[in-house]
Amino acid sequence: MAPSLNPTALLRLLGSWNTGTLPAYRELADVVRLLVMDGRIPLDVALPSERALAQSLGVSRTTVTAAYASLREQGFLTAGQGSRGRTCIPHRSVPASMPGLAAPEGLLDLAYASLPAAGEAVHRAFADALTELPALLPGFGYDAMGVAALREAIADKYTADGVPTAPSQILVTSGAQHALNIVLRTLAGKQDRVMVEHPTYPNALDAIRAAGCRVLPVALPAGTSPAWDIDAMVTAMSQQRPAMAYLVPDFHNPTGRIMSDLQRRRLARAAASAGTVLVVDETLRGLNLDGVRTAPMSAFSPAVVSIGSLSKSHWAGLRTGWIRADEDLVARFIAARTVMDLGGPVVEQLAAARLIRSFSDPLDARLEELRHNRESLLRLLEQHLPEWEVEMPKGGLTVWCRLPSPCSTALTVLAPDFGVRLAAGPRFGVGGAFEHYLRVPFTLPPEQLDVAVRALRTAQDKLDTSPQLRRTLKPERPAAVA
Template identity: 45%
Template sequence: MAEAHTVHSVDRRLGGTRLAGLVTDLAGARPGYRALAQAVRTLLLDGRVPLHTRLPAERELATALGVSRATVTAAYDLLRDGGFARSRRGASTWTELPEGRRPASVAAFPVGDGVIDLAVAAPPAPAAELSAALAAAAARLPEHAPTAGYHPYGLPELRAAVADRFTRRGLPTLPDQILITTGAQHAISLALALLGRPGDRALVENPSYPNALDAIRRAGMRATPVPVTDAGWDTALVESTLRQAAPRIAYLVPDFQNPTGALMGREQRVRILETARATGTWLLVDETIADIALDVPPPAPFASLAPHGVAEQVVTVGSLSKSHWGGLRIGWVRAGSRLITELAMARVPSDMATPVIEQLVALHLLEGMDEVLRARITSLRASREALAAALTRHVPEWRWQLPPGGLSLWVDLGAPVASGLARAALARGVRIEGGSRFGADPGTHEHRLRIPYTLPPDQCELAATRLAAALSSDLAAPAGAPLPGDWVA
């Protein structure tokens, strides 16, 4: 996947060389001015060029692109005519959006502008508990102020608390088997960088968590997908893929899989562990959503079923993002103590340590985690019921399996229209990613949407109403044309 370049909003002037580097696929395009205008429109709608940014002077951009000034002049005219740029006589040209249009990137427009964000499957913070945790952390901070404040492994007391939670869930764990990270995504990226090499195969579920898939691609690894359907995993296929492809790493989300919500059975886990022992594959197990058990008892850690000799091959990652708050960037890795040491050494060049204040907040939250989860699960059940009922009323032709846990529905639209629907929904105040964003293979799952139920019930109703209105409109994107990849959670 090509790396997405983003021009930050603090840079209010876009130089010609910089814009030329963002514009692609102009070679041989005729007429050139239309291709250039379309490229700038795409950058603007993707959020890679922010609103109200001054575009390069015509002569400057023409030189950078190696085209005539007349081509740039005509392209700017098209942008102005379409409402994507504005100019004052004798002054510069600035980016703009036509009325009713929004950029696709969540970073390109502010929270609180009326947009319902369904691209992020994460609940808001438990406000009272977060405030109490912050006060408790502030009281303890003077104990740490005399130190340098760098803890590459994490605060000892937080490592002990995370280890204790694993132990109480059925996986005996020592503090030196825990590394505190800056979120689960950081943990995943660290593990991939240490355990994998460019060109290695990585078994992945299809569909799967987009940010993990992106991390695998950026590590230069080759994804080997196995399907996860409404019925869950085909264990025999996973086993045969492990044996035939002999992947270096297998990235799995066995607990309320993201995005399908499927829960892997105990026997399936045991069989995969035994096969991984035979192939020598590292199992990178994402348990970020494991605590969100709505209709079943919380599952035991995947590694708790590992037979003797395999436990060292299981690397478990988790975080407080789904159980508490994504704004608190606290995650962890649970692995063998030797691997934890290697991971801690590997993190220092790019991320020396997780902030002490956030670790102290997390420590306090972990102490009252069971109470927070009880309230959170009750709230999520109500929102899940409200979303399912609203979708049944407004789009009765859509189908889904009600998941036993997790944070979202994996909805079958009945036709490959997800990308066009996502574009139309954005114009109606709903940001959502089409199913192809979750695909391990390009273009797959175009008939699916992941719809979170992390919003209050009334917002679930409003979201369903807007999605139904978008579905009844003339969908802007043709079938099979996915939206540009945006970040999701």
Template identity: 65%
Template structure:
């Protein structure tokens, strides 16, 4: 069953859509089309009836009828019963060059490029998922930090001295070592969420945690609510579980609580996966009053809220919020050391009520029999001393963020970056739907990108690009200059400025 959008909700998304630059029906169709391309109007959403929308907007029904007709002709609205078509993205046939052709163009213009527009010429290099960028490329596909060196080294040195005491055991522990679970529980308790070790399961990273949750709580074709945009690897996990994602679009201010509440009440998704703390990719944070409303809506519908707090420690502007679990014991929380310390640790966890943890433990046995003991011993030291490396890392990130925003302002003034109050990246709105084209061209200029559509469903976010600020300012300058060169090349090639559906395969974090 498709989601449906009430007329007042669509009116709120449209905003002041009348510009007086042409017939009203064309202006209305253009704004709806842009909402679909930007991901603010989710795909497979039934639009309001012609009569309901005309009454809400104060225009004639003929205006709405003609606007819907244009959207159908362009492929942005399906033919439905009556006037309630569903939003969609057009097929590529006749809508733009294929991705393979675009990649061929990118590979072929080395040598045709004029001097001074980018790095030394050479073939464009596409990278398979899970592999690091080739040597010499600045990697902007990953949003992750290098290790907090001295801290990680000390933690493993201490773990090595503790390992002999555990060697007489079997080494299998599906729920995780008690010292690490207790250290994690103590962090939650200190944050105002009373937690015992029995409420914690240790996992091999946040992605592993989400996989266990999905395996336990959903079945094939179940509905899973997601933010739109959202973390690409989470969307991949939901697809792999054969679930149906229900995307709820962001507004310019962040989470659209009326839309979230409406989808939860109407669709009753089995779970809702959210990143309320420094959302990936936008860097926004959900205020406490919205968290309370969200919890109430989920409780009423029987929806399990899954809060990914992997980025919660990266609070660059010191915005005070309570963990989502502080508002309901039914919330399931995902955490990780990947963003605060190092992705190479592969240590994450799930916090939930004890009966739920027991269900997760039982479901995990078909995936693995537990995590590496040595890594968990080291992780326990890192969690207990989590506050030690954070001040310096946060200060570096603030400097990097300021440098990136200034570089974008200077060199790509037509881009519109969203200011992130935390996290590791800036979500940029591009002047045209060209994110995939930029991603394909980027290796030719010495950088690797993650195309905007990787963060959405059905080809949305061609007008967006995530740019991490995890690199030092001098490398960020090189990266932005390369982005500008790629943008200039794209501007000079009109045949590339088309909306494409399928981004190249790249690893993303």
């Protein structure tokens, strides 16, 4: 016979489960589920009978029946024909938070900061690309450096931005994440230090760790003036001599900050004297919501390695990014790249070249939409979550919020119950930092942001009234983030 849990023991574990913010059966089922997930109720034990538990809790039997039914439905209780159900863990073929997957249908996704394809432009660019394809079909189709038309378009973009660039300085990649992995493989050996802003982009942190490097975090100041602590970065570089620094000076992810030209100049100078290669991720540079004018980091030193991507300005489905560097480095990057893959798909590159050459109108429309979304999100947060401190982003796609208590992970675990998927603050840092922070993207339209922020309010209320819940909530696995 399976071991069983008596009502008194369960009562003790449940603590103050009934906060009154949801129907009692939901709250009871939620807390039991979390206790099972947390290992505090062991697997394969029989829960008390409905009658005994209802009596001990002082609730109606219907409440317990409904709670058990909900647990069964979610896969946390066996069907238990004739006998009492036993605790178990659901087996899903595709877990909701599997790395690399966006939110399942029905959830509002605030973990991905990404937009649908910009208007008709992307579709049109693919149609045009197909008309250019026949000219390339006689070739082998392998091109580790990238299709010439795209390298020329990217180089011209840099030149127009004030940094004269030849197509031979551009290596086309399958997105910025691929570019960063190529750069890490080339420039940073195992155990080398890589300096990062803290917080920073989670997938970059994962790539740095996966390359066997040591992350050297330098905190961004709590306030925005100055937005970067350049003195701390200069000291870290001169004392710790990191092999490279991964930085997002152009609408930093997650804060949306922009680095001033003065700060760029100081950093470039300090990196040169420390022997640190500055690797600058410009994926979000095009999302300049307030029209702030700055020079690209590569304008301050020819040794800067720039990474770019069309994922945020155009569409992540293009899977097209690049590295800009001096020609010798590009040759080393190509050698590193061919260990992983032998080139990108040709039609995507032709479409990307089209988009870069003719994208000003759809980008203007995208910026207008993002400004509107940003305004809506800031207003909604002020209205529904006034205790959250919100930093006004100058560009990019996200707002970085300081929470009144260290509950970011708990909110993230709870939020799907209220229809929202989040990425917890600690994903953006090392050593468990940023439990006090949450990144909220403004990539959803205002009507959906309204629903999402109200859901966050309900989740925050639930946590505020149930310290027990906050302690028991642990993530299954880190959420996929972009």
